[in-house]
Amino acid sequence: MNTVFDQALWAVGRGSGVVAIVLLTLSVLLGIGVRSGRTVVGIPRFAVTLVHRNVSLFSLLFVVVHIVSLLLDPFAQLRLVDFFVPFLGAYKPFWLGLGTIAFDLLIVVTITALLRNRIGPKMFKAVHWLVYAMWPVSVLHAIGNGTNGRDAWFLVLAGSCVIAVAGAIAWRLHEDFVEYRNVRRQETR
Template structure:
């Protein structure tokens, strides 16, 4: 279970990173290579779902593993764990933030677009907290492959967030047309 918990945590980290990247691209309203915008949105949703599934595998495996000594309260209440409580607590905080994003995503049509978007911004807080948990709490967190993966996804996400916050990021085709940045082939 220990190895499965580590591997599923690593997979979840990679998938969450891809989800953040795809979410930013989805919000831009631009296509991805040959994928139309609607397909980018569906890809974002499916990658996000896979990230959540692997996160459930990660937490479930560590709950069942005798070495990890993870307790149910550790999953919901941060910084109480017996093993590296700060780093484990960051994982709990990331899980709680992700749960809020997932729940509002599922209730999107009932809570309204404005509330959904407001809560969805928590993804920008959740991602670095989850990355810090991966590096600080993971037994492989300082291994060359994990460090390399963290560097690659960090550069990609930081660049995408910088683009998202830039003046060149226009969210609708109408705004891009008005600013002369949208050209159809």
């Protein structure tokens, strides 16, 4: 029997997943902007760093809301293990498994970000590179497993996110991109 509560859980699960993708995209864009050492849209680097951290934590919050609402939703028929061990789900196990991998990577990146001062900058940076795997895997999960994953509006949204991140990555890989530490060295000379 489909109750109003079940429908609400399903709607919250879908909506929080969409918001999480947008916030994760924004977090990746801000993270790349922070590494440049330059102001981003006129905002000083320290402010961009704070916004990046807050957006990252909000994206984690929306991912957790996404997971908990779908765990409680009887239609989704998910088990707790489905969120930590990939490819075990009963419904679309491959696409659900991609979401599980993205979630696991997000947890690792978040923990190391919170422990940044204890683990040191080299370890933090090495683990933080996992974002470049986590983000596209989460987008693929959303397209393949999401209720609206193949709807035109969502494909436009996902495509816009992909174009934005691809552009930012291209900028980061371009020879004119200057890492923050290099900017700081030039300023002290």
